[in-house]
Amino acid sequence: KQAEESFAKWGYYYPPRNWEELYAWDASNFQKYLKNESDAAKRVKFHVKLLNTTKEFGFYVAFQSLDYATLNDVVYQTSRHTLLNQGMLASGSDHCNVLMEVLCALASNDYAVIDAFFPKDLPHSKGTYYTEVAVNLLRVLYYGENALKEEALSKATQFLTKKRTDWERYVVGYFVALVNRDATEASACLQKLCVAYQKAGYPVDALDKCFATEIHGLYRFAQKVDASFFDKLTPPKHLCFSTEFEAWQQTQGYPKGKLFYRFPAEMDLMNKILEAPLPTVTLHEVSYPRGKEIYKDVDQFAANLTENVRQFL
Secondary structure (H helix, E strand, O other): OHHHHHHHHHOOOOOOOOHHHHHHHHHHHHHHHHOOOOOHHHHHHHHHHHOOOHHHHHHHHHHHHOOHHHHHHHHHHHHHHHHHHHHOOOOOOOHHHHHHHHHHHHOOOOOHHHHHHOOOOOOOOOOOOHHHHHHHHHHHHHHOOHHHHHHHHHHHHHHHOOOOOHHHHHHHHHHHHHHHOOHHHHHHHHHHHHHHHHHOOOOOOOOHHHOOHHHHHHHHHHHHHOHHHHOOOOOOOOOOOOHHHHHHHHHHOOOOOOOOOOOOHHHHHHHHHHHOOOOOOOEEEEEEOOEEEEEEOHHHHHHHHHHHHHHHO
8 A cells, every 4th residue: 555655646666565676676776876886884884774675565575474484584684774774873862772673673583683782881871761761771681780770770760750651651661570570560561562552653653553563572572581580471462462473483482583585696785784793882972062972983883884794795
């Protein structure tokens, strides 16, 4: 339907409806903007930015066939692609702004993204935004940072005393429940998050609401940090949460996804970018008249990704 609406309005079909249209769209972008780029860093950055047509088509293919292995691979590829792009985009914030994209990756058991985007050697965030509060708690759980647990919980408690959106409240509340090993509260937060997800506005669109990848990532994270506690959780009952996908994950032993779509030979650099080791996010200090701020270093991330790809070729 989206593709038909696009054709009626603009004269072309997007998202792609079949493999031929997907190939044609990527080939067009490659020929126009990428083929003759000689600068290595720009070449990598522009490939990530412009060869990004897989998401809607990938989910369309997976749900047409109800193939959960394909769905796992689509989640893996699209979330990793998005994270690489986000790592090179200035955001006026620290590394915590990619929390939602990281949660999507966890839905395909891609835990390497935590080590890369929330590395252990970075300091905990100030806790101003829900993403910062949640990431601090995520790190306590993932890295076993017991010395920082009480401070992270204190920031979360303070955050929750103020007026928040339901999405913000229950994401933070879920991580608090995981730290406290409160299965009843964690399960309730997941259920409430499904309802909040359906009410979300930009950047969550109507198609996203059919399958809440981020909530699958939240649920699956509990399995990673404490399998016995995970068994006590009640998965949410909601149309945006696929209990069938979770049942498949369990029977398969929670496999990490792989590439769903391999780009054709002339665009093989994009395959290498997606398969190369992830760069580790770094921070740098930026001075303003009002003071200094700590932001993620997007230029360093791009340089490190380019070097990782070069070594991978």
